[in-house]
Each structure stands twice: as structure tokens, then as C-alpha cells.
Amino acid sequence: MAAKEKESVKRKSPSSGGDKQPYDKNFKKKQKSIDENKEGLSSSALKRQVRKDRQSTRKHADSVAEAKTLWNKLRLKTNTKKDTEDLMDKVMTLIHGKVKEIALQHDASRVVQAAIQFGNDKQRKEILTEICKSEGSLAEMAKIQYAHFCCLKLIKYCARDDASIKMIVKSFKGEMPKLAVHGVGARVLESLFLNLPPKQTAPLKQEFYGPHFSLFVKDLSGVPTLKSNIETATTETQKKSAIDFVQAILNKGMAKSFYGYTYFQQLFAEYVDVVDPSEIRMISSTIADHSIHLLSTRVGTRVVAACASYGTPKDRKRICKSLKGYTTSSLQHRDAYLALLRLIQVTDDTVSIQKSVLNEILTKPTKENDAESTMNNAILDVALSDTGSKLFLMLLVKDVETRLKYFDPYERSILEPIATIKENGSEVPTSKKDPETRRNELLKHIKDPLIEACTENVRELLNSLPGARVLKEVYASAPSEKLAEAIVDVCVASLDDATNANAGKKKEAKEDEILYSVFESPIGHRSIKNLILCDEESTKPFVSKLLVDRLGKRLPEIVGSNRGAFVAAALCKVPSVKDAVKKTFNSKKKDIEAKSKSKGSTAGYAALLKEMSS
Known part of the structure; x- marks a missing residue:
């Protein structure tokens, strides 16, 4: 009986004079939901109604509602150029004079973003001009979660117009140190420095080095750095203040893990260069x-x-x-x-x-x-x-x-x-x-x-x-016969492949139809030549010996091209094989001399003749 009395007491209202019931922060919402459910509305319909009632009390509610309907149509990929132009004219009429207020709303900000993206240069400039009317408006928007997306769009799509760039830079002036360490504003700064020309953003970058350098430096020659500002400073106090100012920005940025931002990394690199x-x-x-x-x-x-x-x-x-x-x-x-x-x-x-x-x-x-x-x-x-x-x-x-x-x-x-x-x-x-x-x-x-x-x-x-x-x-640090055999195998195989593939082809064959051996390859012939030159002073000239032994009487095939002649000239420098190589090429000396005097590249043949005569 006592338990039932206790339960009945708990159910009493605070105004009934009984014990105070536990506080329920959702009590009013629950009561409203119960009342409306009595009218026969579904849960989803109730949510839509509540959202609609809430949005209707906001500033420019009617314009925003209509603009959002146009936005849904504007972003369709099936739109023609004419459709986009017509929709943009309607959107611009609706948002004119209230761009900033609309951009600050979490669900309406996308309308301004779409207007910047799909609008023409004139319309974008109109939006930018309206936002920049009041000093620092763009910088203020850059700190707001939803509005900063509009700033990103403006920087991206207005980066080709000098007048627009000047407006953007002017709007951000004086706000850089704050934005550099702001959780949302840092994203806008990153886009600003990546998209706009460095010369245009130089005055903004100058603000990272302290008020003295941003206020009293009139003409900037090139992009400023911490080092250049320290070099122009007249006193040690100014130098120290610049370093301390940058250090303060870096400390705040590190606390917020801004390591991925390019402007932050640039500032960090400038700092470590001078301290x-x-x-x-x-x-x-x-x-x-x-x-x-x-x-x-x-x-x-x-x-x-x-x-x-x-x-x-x-x-x-x-x-x-x-x-x-x-x-x-x-x-x-x-x-x-x-x-x-x-x-x-x-x-x-x-x-x-x-x-x-x-x-x-x-x-x-x-x-x-x-x-x-x-x-x-x-x-x-x-x-x-x-x-x-x-x-x-x-x-x-x-x-x-x-x-x-x-x-x-x-x-x-x-x-x-x-x-x-x-x-x-x-x-x-x-x-x-x-x-x-x-x-x-x-x-x-x-x-x-x-x-x-x-x-x-x-x-x-x-x-x-x-x-x-x-x-x-x-090969030079650890001469290995196994490695040398693998190298020579590739050389011989490529020579065989080129000979077989090009056999029977007419001289008029197209360039892309001819298969070249490694000795004729722009990179390959140089690679082989450098490997052979490693044997010049080596006590284990594996590559040179194996190449000469494996090719034997086919050695003159190497000099079928100017590039191959460079490889042959390198073989003539290796003491252990130079006599055998010279003897083989002496029988073809007249052909080599004729090729050295022909049109085109002949430096390889000239180098080979020089080695043969030495």
C-alpha cells in the first residue's frame, strides 16, 4: 500500500501541491507532439510543419523559400545554357540587396553559392560588390560555418578578374592573423593563397609578421618572407617582434593541428630558416x-x-x-x-x-x-x-x-x-x-x-x-657475375628480337614499325655504355668480357647505329677486351669511316674511330 501511495505522489504535478517531479527537458515537445497526433498528423508531416513554421519566422523567409526552389532547378545537369541564364536572372532578382543575410543562413547559403558558380562574370561581381560594401564583410563571413563556403566560391570563380581580386584583398586586410588561426577561416585563407596571384596577396601575407611591418611598409618588391622582413628591420627589437609574432601564430595553429594547410607550412618553413x-x-x-x-x-x-x-x-x-x-x-x-x-x-x-x-x-x-x-x-x-x-x-x-x-x-x-x-x-x-x-x-x-x-x-x-x-x-659497388649475365642476356635478346622483327622489312618502313635493340635505345645505349665504363678500372670486368664473348662475330652489329657506336667506343677503353674489340672493328673500319661522314648524328662513330686509333 505504501508503494502505491509513493507512486501516486510521483505522478502528481508540481502545481498540485505534491512532491516535485523529475525535470524533463523534452516534456513540452512531447506534450505538443501528443496534442498534434490527436489531430491525426503523421510524425514526418509534423516535422515538416514544425520546420516550415520555424523558417517562416526568419528574415527574408519568402525570398529564401522561392530561391531554394530555383536552386533545385539550377543545379540540374540537364539544364541548357539558356535555362541556366533564365534561372540565374530570377535568383539574382530574389537575393539582390540581401546577399549577406541569406549567405549566413545554414540552408540558404547554398543559393548564394550556386549563384556564384552558375552566374556570369557580371553577376558574380555584383554579388561580391554587395558583400564588400561594408568593410571586412567578407572576412566576417569567412569565420562563419555556412557563410565561408560562399567566400570559397567567390575566391575560386573571381580569381581571373583583377577588379574582383582587389575587392577581395581589400576586404581581408587587417584580418589575416585572426583568420590564420581560426578553425573555419583557415580554410578560406588556404584557398586565398592557392588561387590568387602571389603579388596580389603580398600585402595580406605581410600581416603575418606583425603590425609594424604591415602598417609601415609601403612598397613590396616581390613576395614577403620572414627573412626579408628581418633583413630590412632597423633594430633588434623589430626583428625579435617579427619572430615572436610568427611564433605565436604557429603555436596557436599547432594547437589546432593546422599542419595540412599550405600557408601554415610556408610560415613554418620561414620560421625554421631564421631561428x-x-x-x-x-x-x-x-x-x-x-x-x-x-x-x-x-x-x-x-x-x-x-x-x-x-x-x-x-x-x-x-x-x-x-x-x-x-x-x-x-x-x-x-x-x-x-x-x-x-x-x-x-x-x-x-x-x-x-x-x-x-x-x-x-x-x-x-x-x-x-x-x-x-x-x-x-x-x-x-x-x-x-x-x-x-x-x-x-x-x-x-x-x-x-x-x-x-x-x-x-x-x-x-x-x-x-x-x-x-x-x-x-x-x-x-x-x-x-x-x-x-x-x-x-x-x-x-x-x-x-x-x-x-x-x-x-x-x-x-x-x-x-x-x-x-x-x-x-654493379660498381658489388661486381657480380650473375648480375652481369642477366645484363648481357637482355642485350643479346634485344639484339636478336630487333634483327628478327626487322628482317625483310623495306627501307621505307615507318619509324613506329621498326623495333630497336637496347644498343639503339635513347636510354638503353647510355645505360650499357656506363656499365661498361665501370669495367675500365675494375679487376672484375664481368659485363665487358661476357658481352664480347657472347656476341663474338656479331659485335659489328652494335655499330649499326650512332648510339651503338658509343657502346663500342666504351668497350675499347676496357683493358681486358680492347685488343679483341679493336681487331674486330678494324675489319669494318672503312664502313665506320663512311658512316662518320654521312648526314645526321655521327658523334658516336667519331668517338669509336678515335678509340680504335689510340
């Missing part, structure tokens, strides 16, 4: 876990490379962990490979590099129903890559000067300097291990699989510039 290594070391621990996001651009790669150079061993280990699973793709990326090479170059823990980086390259991914499993070899993919192959070249080439020839000046600026940091008043290298010891340890781990991959894929490597470089250095 002391100790400052770079301080931020390395924060960046390490986000390295993979920075490697999308060249400037981001510079940041990761700097952190690898001046960071602690623990930081480098975390960078390796961040790149786990992306080693092969990073090595084949146009920019990311440099950071990976620098990381390998400065990390003392070679076992960690072997496990996290090299082992991923040594893995052979398998594909179902794929007969040519060697084509899936990760080593081959990296070796054939113009950027990835430089990892193998860095480990294979012992001589420093020869190694640097494979890298351009920009790559050397990142890979060549010895990283040092000041400790107890003296400069100390951040890497303790001897570079040659490190190179040998890493090469030992990858050497055998690399030789095997080269042996199995000679044809692909010979016909690729980066692949040929790797093949040459593998």
Missing part, C-alpha cells in the same frame, strides 16, 4: 607526430628535415613512427623523399631505420592472379622512381663528390650541411655516429635484396634513367 637550432629543437617534439601531414609540400618537407636534423634522438624515432606505412609512397613523392633521406642521414639508431623504413621497401606486396610478381617488387618501384632511387644512390656510392653529382643544388642545401647545436658554449653535432659507418650498416641490410631485384629486372632498369643509375652503382 637558432635550439628553437627548432624545442618545436620538434610537437611536430614529430604530425610529420606525415607536413610532407605534402616542399616547404613542409623542409620543416620536417630541419626537425630531423636538430631534434633529439627521441624526436627522430617519433618521426619514423609517424611515417610508418608511408615509406614507399613518400620516397616516390616529388617533395617528401627529401625529409626521409635527411632522417636516414642523421639518425644514429640504424636498427630503428632498418625496421621502420628499409624493411617496408624490402617487402614484396603480392597481388592475386598476378603472374609477374617481380613487377610488384617495392624495391623496383623505388628504383624506377626519379626521387626514390636517390635513397639507393645515397647508400651505394662511397665517394662523397660522386654521390653529390646525383643531387641538384636544392637537394644538397638540405642533405649536405652538418647539423650542429650549441651546448655549453660550443657547437656539437646532433648526430654522433660516423657517416661512413652509418652508410655501411644500412647498405649491408639492403644490399643483397637490391642485387636480387636488379638481377630479376634488368630490362626495366636499363630503359629507365633513374633505374639505370641504380643498376650501374649496384
